[in-house]
Amino acid sequence: MSHFYDKEKDASFTSVYKAETPDILNAFADFNNAVFAAEGREIPLKYRELIAVAVSTTTQCVYCIDAHTQKAIAAGATDAELAEVAWVSSAIRAGGAYAHGRLAFKTASEHRH
Template sequence: MYDMKNLSRISHLEANASKGMDAFWQFDRAAFEEGEVSALTKQLAAVAVALTTQCPYCIELHVKAAREAGATDAQLSEIALVAAAIRAGGAITHATHMFDAK
């Protein structure tokens, strides 16, 4: 199912829901603008989120954007471990629901 060529079909959304898509693109641009948080840090955060949601489109797009913002292999590797720790931590903390309070 995953194929980057599928993204060319976003134009169908833009043609059929232009007001919402215009708002989405404006929001997306604003979210990733340089601000109090650097563009690089924002892209590294996006990579971590993409890894935890396991969206291959987001992984590819945000790794590319992170690299364009100056991300190194070491930074991407560390952010991957942060994503893994958060995902594992969720499993551990949710495991507490398996036990009745005594």
């Protein structure tokens, strides 16, 4: 999907949301702003942004990887922290594949009987 990524042009299509569903767009913006508020949360912003980078790399959303990496750096994240985040998301993704592999074994055993 990343080959479709055009940071400048893609953002212009937000106008469709603004025209067709402005109430939902505003609700989403309010929600997102609350989640990533600089103050007033228990988890410091840098860590919330690092969590967002980990989730973004797991879901492979190039838009989110770009935005949240920049925001994590602005919040003080280091290259070492970004590297660890990438490894954490890799481990979780691999763990998911491992765990779901058991479903293949379960399905196979059910079809053999």
